[in-house]
Amino acid sequence: MFERFSRSWELVKASANVLRSDRELLLFPLISGLCTLVVMATFLVPVFALRIFENGIGIGGAVVGFLFYFCQYSVIIFFNCALVAAAMIRLDGGDPTLRDGFDAAKSKLPAILGYAAIAATVGVALQALKSRDNNFIVRLVGSGLGVAWTLATFMVVPVLVSRNIGPVDALKQSVALLKRTWGENAIGNVGIGAAFGLITFAVMLVGAGLAFLAWQASPMLAIAVAVVFVIGVLLLGIYQAALSGIYSAALYRYAVSHETPAAFQGMQLESAFQPKR
Known part of the structure; x- marks a missing residue:
């Protein structure tokens, strides 16, 4: 278990090095975040x-909820595909541009929309299970299924980018790859999320404290301090999204081709992803 954690952490660090060498990759989650805000509004x-929800969810509310999830997932998956496509070019030693990523995502648009529809359906179902109207056991089951869905679909985007297949086949291949990369997938997912969760919490705590102190001097100063820290939290989210995309691309490459990109040379991780016999 310790060896697997060590491999996963090395992958995360190498992914961060890739991001530092090509900060343009940060633009994909940045633009994605702006677009999702537009969809939300x-x-x-x-x-x-x-x-619409004044008298409960109802059929109309369920339809609106599904459409919202579908539009949000379509935007998020499209930009994730663009990010992963650009990351794969970088892993191959190239110098990707925004256009390279967007062209790759546009070529997969039908599959992206199909997968967005599936993800929206699952999202609505999971939200229904985690509703406060349900008892604790049902909500717990919903949360567990949500974690399982996240792990099982972690490789969907790299699969969609790399192969000319539909969303259902991409899901099947993602699940198959999960079996091969279970430890790295789980630890990488949880590790990146937990690390950035702690950092974000610390930033918010410090921001709240400084804003409180600034309020004693001037309300305007307190607002300025709060705005700065909110921007900081948003930037952390953008960095986390970019890092996760690069990590999924790297993990996919290891699992499928067993090749070591230049950014991962010397890590001796090839044996971790040999196919099971």
């Missing part, structure tokens, strides 16, 4: 104006 305005 597009839905929130009519939802509040028409009071």
Whole structure:
């Protein structure tokens, strides 16, 4: 277990080195975040104006919820595909541009939309299970299924980018790759999320403390301090998203081709991803 954790941490560090060598990759999650905010605003305005959820969810609310998930997932998956495609070019020693990533994602648009529809359906179902109206056991099951879904689909984007297949086959291959890379997949997912979760919490704690102190001097100063720290938290989220995309690309390459990109030379991780016999 310790050896597997060590391999996963080496992959994370190497992925961070790749990101430092090509900071342009950060633009993909940045633009993705801006687009998701636009989608959110597009839905929130009519939802509040028409009071769609005033009397509960209902059929209309379920339809709106599905459409919201579908649009959000379509945007997120599209930009993730662009990021992973660009990361793969970088891992091959190339110098990717934004256009390279977007062209790769556009070529996979039908599969991306198909997978977004599947993810939206699962998202609505999981939210229904985790609803406060359900008992603790049902909510716990919903949370467990959510974690399983996240792990099982971690390789979907690299599969979609690398292969000319549909969303269902991409899901199947992602699950198959999960069996081969279980430790690295789980530890990498949890490790990156946990690390950035702790960092974000620490930044928010420090920000709240400094904003409180600044309030004693001037409310405007306190607002300025809060804005700076909010921007910092958003930047951390962008960095985490970029790092996760690079990590998934690297993990996919190891699992499928058993080749060691230049950024990962000397790590001796090839034996970790030999196919099971």
